[in-house]
Amino acid sequence: MINYIIRRLLYVFPVLIGVNILTFVLFFVVNTPDDMARMQLGDKHVSQAAVENWKQQRGYDLPLLWNEQAQGVEQATNTIFFKKSVGLFVFDLGLSDNGRDIAADISQRMWPSLAIAIPSLIFGVLANITFALLLIFYRGNYLEFGGLFLCIVSMSISGLFYIIAGQYLIGKLLVLTPISGYAPGADAFKFIILPVLIGVVGGLGSGVRWYRSLFLEEAAKDYVRTAKAKGLSDLQVLFKHVLKNALIPILTGIVVILPLLFMGSLISESFFGIPGLGSYTIDAISSQDFAIVRSMVFLGSFLYIIGLLLTDISYTLVDPRVSLD
Amino acid sequence: MMTVLWTDIAVFFLVFFGLVVAWRSSKKEHLRRPWEKVFNSKTGVASLTILLIFILIGTLDSARIQHYKTLDTQELSTQAKTLSLLDIILTPIRTRVEKTYSEPFAHMAYAKEMGVDEAGQQKWRYPRLSFAGAHLSEPNSEKSGDILLKVLLGFSFGMLAWLALVLILSLLAGKFILSKGSSGIRVCLLTLLGVFFIVGCIAMLGPYYHILGTDKVGEDVLYQAIKSIRTGLVIGSLTTIVMLPIAIGLGLMAGFFRGWVDDVIQYVYTTLSSIPAVLLIAAAILMAQVYMANNPELFTTVEDRADMRLFLLCMILGITSWTGLCRLLRAETLKIREMDYVVAAQALGVKKAQLLKRHVLPNVMHLVMITVVLDFSGLVLAEAVLSYINIGVDPSTYSWGNMINTSRLEMAREPIVWWSLTAAFIFMFTLVLAANLFADVVRDAFDPHSNS
Numbered sequence: 001m002i003n004y005i006i007r008r009l010l011y012v013f014p015v016l017i018g019v020n021i022l023t024f025v026l027f028f029v030v031n032t033p034d035d036m037a038r039m040q041l042g043d044k045h046v047s048q049a050a051v052e053n054w055k056q057q058r059g060y061d062l063p064l065l066w067n068e069q070a071q072g073v074e075q076a077t078n079t080i081f082f083k084k085s086v087g088l089f090v091f092d093l094g095l096s097d098n099g100r101d102i103a104a105d106i107s108q109r110m111w112p113s114l115a116i117a118i119p120s121l122i123f124g125v126l127a128n129i130t131f132a133l134l135l136i137f138y139r140g141n142y143l144e145f146g147g148l149f150l151c152i153v154s155m156s157i158s159g160l161f162y163i164i165a166g167q168y169l170i171g172k173l174l175v176l177t178p179i180s181g182y183a184p185g186a187d188a189f190k191f192i193i194l195p196v197l198i199g200v201v202g203g204l205g206s207g208v209r210w211y212r213s214l215f216l217e218e219a220a221k222d223y224v225r226t227a228k229a230k231g232l233s234d235l236q237v238l239f240k241h242v243l244k245n246a247l248i249p250i251l252t253g254i255v256v257i258l259p260l261l262f263m264g265s266l267i268s269e270s271f272f273g274i275p276g277l278g279s280y281t282i283d284a285i286s287s288q289d290f291a292i293v294r295s296m297v298f299l300g301s302f303l304y305i306i307g308l309l310l311t312d313i314s315y316t317l318v319d320p321r322v323s324l325d
Numbered sequence: 326m327m328t329v330l331w332t333d334i335a336v337f338f339l340v341f342f343g344l345v346v347a348w349r350s351s352k353k354e355h356l357r358r359p360w361e362k363v364f365n366s367k368t369g370v371a372s373l374t375i376l377l378i379f380i381l382i383g384t385l386d387s388a389r390i391q392h393y394k395t396l397d398t399q400e401l402s403t404q405a406k407t408l409s410l411l412d413i414i415l416t417p418i419r420t421r422v423e424k425t426y427s428e429p430f431a432h433m434a435y436a437k438e439m440g441v442d443e444a445g446q447q448k449w450r451y452p453r454l455s456f457a458g459a460h461l462s463e464p465n466s467e468k469s470g471d472i473l474l475k476v477l478l479g480f481s482f483g484m485l486a487w488l489a490l491v492l493i494l495s496l497l498a499g500k501f502i503l504s505k506g507s508s509g510i511r512v513c514l515l516t517l518l519g520v521f522f523i524v525g526c527i528a529m530l531g532p533y534y535h536i537l538g539t540d541k542v543g544e545d546v547l548y549q550a551i552k553s554i555r556t557g558l559v560i561g562s563l564t565t566i567v568m569l570p571i572a573i574g575l576g577l578m579a580g581f582f583r584g585w586v587d588d589v590i591q592y593v594y595t596t597l598s599s600i601p602a603v604l605l606i607a608a609a610i611l612m613a614q615v616y617m618a619n620n621p622e623l624f625t626t627v628e629d630r631a632d633m634r635l636f637l638l639c640m641i642l643g644i645t646s647w648t649g650l651c652r653l654l655r656a657e658t659l660k661i662r663e664m665d666y667v668v669a670a671q672a673l674g675v676k677k678a679q680l681l682k683r684h685v686l687p688n689v690m691h692l693v694m695i696t697v698v699l700d701f702s703g704l705v706l707a708e709a710v711l712s713y714i715n716i717g718v719d720p721s722t723y724s725w726g727n728m729i730n731t732s733r734l735e736m737a738r739e740p741i742v743w744w745s746l747t748a749a750f751i752f753m754f755t756l757v758l759a760a761n762l763f764a765d766v767v768r769d770a771f772d773p774h775s776n777s
Binding site for chain 1: 595599601603604608609611615616702710716733736746750757760761765
């Protein structure tokens with residue numbers, strides 16, 4: 001087990017290096033810092049001096065990979081690649097293009113993101129499982145047919161619609177919750193309700209279908225037939241056998257997205273004006289702050305890989321048939 | 326003169342490709358069987374009919390001709406302009422541009438203007454629209470009757486056209502297809518009846534009213550929504566075409582050759598899929614923007630630029646989305662290569678390339694088919710979200726995402742401007758629902774596990 005984890009951790013490095021090289025190529029080689037400076041400073045009629053100044057302030061005035069002018073080790077370290085990309089490995093995220101400390105911003109904005117993401121996940125999973133179990137329970141019934149059709153309908157509605165309709169209906173017409181905004185501490189509660197509710201409702205269609213297919217797969221197995229043959233009622237079979245065994249894929253499916261919860265949700269955060277990491281990313285994209293986008297790419301991939309690792313480990317914990325050695 | 330944009334070529338190629346696939350499938354027994362299943366399902370036929378209507382509109386919108394405007398007093402500034410066949414069909418709706426917002430079926434403008442009333446006094450009041458309802462002299466009393474009449478006319482014309490179609494098809498088939506035809510044809514015709522009704526109503530009402538209102542610059546919202554169909558279709562289909570060769574090629578190779586090939590391919594897709602897709606798309610689009618800003622000479626017209634961005638967006642979406650299918654195909658190939666018939670073929674000395682093409686590829690095609698159809702609706706929805714974050718299509722391109730994006734500000738107006746948003750959502754919903762229903766039928770028909 002320990003061996004396996006160490007091996008997997010070692011495998012994380014090549015992937016992160018790959019991510020790093022890819023972002024480096026995208027951000028510095030395909031488009032040079034000169035291009036970025038011109039884009040940031042406005043139009044094509046920017047003086048070269050202004051470009052140089054912009055680059056120097058942000059540390060983009062170094063050579064890309066190899067510094068001819070420097071001495072010794074500095075030849076490799078005093079470069080954009082080393083300063084901007086290698087630093088990410090020790091989570092030295094540096095400064096954003098308008099001079100703010102990215103790491104500090106992230107650690108501060110992480111909490112609002114989590115305040116939305118965690119309840120959304122928990123209530124979402126509970127709602128999905130409940131409805132999926134209902135569909136299974138009424139199998140072959142017109143209720144199931146209607147429920148499945150509703151699922152497809154709700155899957156076909158754009159996520160933006162749920163947000164806009166929810167804001168309009170609950171925030172503006174019924175005035176039950178504020179339309180958008182955020183407050184730290186306990187006051188956050190009233191701002192969280194609406195995004196969480198909309199997140200849960202919006203995800204119901206695909207979620208219920210997915211969980212239903214998991215339950216159906218489980219319900220087709222021999223032990224379920226045996227349990228029924230023994231005379232257990234449908235409810236007992238459903239809760240004691242089907243649900244219990246289907247929890248394995250459900251749990252592992254949740255574990256893989258756990259780390260990514262930190263990243264927050266791009267769309268709902270910016271719609272609801274929540275100062276989390278999702279809206280941070282969106283703002284960075286729209287203000288074309290490449291330093292932040294780069295850091296978020298790295299952070300996101302890192303968390304994804306951690307999620308994969310946790311999934312594998314959780315398999316061994318919940319399913320005794322799986323061993324990793 | 327014809328003008329052809331990159332995505333136009335892609336659209337025509339896709340239509341051609343679709344026809345070839347359909348023709349080849351009809352020749353082969355093992356491919357015909359699942360399709361027959363699709364055609365026997367009512368949902369399948371109905372949703373396919375709707376999808377084909379959308380595709381027809383998208384294709385019409387891709388055939389462009391250079392159009393020289395007769396320079397009249399109002400449009401001195403506009404010179405030559407490319408118009409698609411769809412634009413020409415929609416001319417009555419396209420050219421009737423009001424000053425600014427107007428509600429669906431309104432005859433009065435949304436905003437008050439200074440004008441002269443009957444008594445000859447200057448007054449703030451809602452002016453009449455220049456086109457919508459202009460044929461009525463007493464709009465307040467006549468309008469509802471006029472609309473009802475036009476709807477009835479539209480219905481009857483739709484009915485007539487539909488009956489003509491049924492008659493022609495019956496004559497061709499030599500039997501009355503509504504009662505004697507297969508259930509698939511009947512469902513298809515009934516769906517078409519609904520479509521004909523709607524088209525009839527639009528044809529009757531469109532030249533006299535703005536059925537879905539007008540937007541900020543007075544352009545008809547219905548026209549915008551119809552124009553957006555092409556963008557949605559291009560994103561949904563072109564992306565999958567970009568992704569398919571990569572996913573199939575790498576997936577089969579990884580599963581079949583194993584060893585270091587497998588390691589490398591697995592490494593590549595783990596790396597790519599570990600980057601959050603939105604950020605990768607954002608990064609790539611930002612880079613493309615920088616490139617286009619620095620090389621303005623390559624993109625001479627706004628249309629060119631917008632089209633290039635749409636094309637690039639599809640490329641980028643394709644490059645970020647092949648990993649899922651690749652993983653699936655790799656796992657399936659790993660299974661198939663151990664099957665007796667593959668081992669036997671190998672023992673008989675069949676070359677590796679042959680083996681892959683003849684024995685492995687046909688047996689994973691159902692996965693490819695299912696993925697293509699399933700991904701389509703997701704991509705159409707994704708376009709709206711990406712446009713919202715400004716990393717989607719160019720703001721000058723007609724797209725549902727752009728319509729939704731601009732209408733966010735309109736929602737805050739008083740009285741609220743709800744029609745752009747509603748139109749975009751309804752059109753998007755229709756397309757995606759049809760695609761989702763069709764995807765379900767296709768999956769049931771092609772998935773070997775569901776046959777039991």
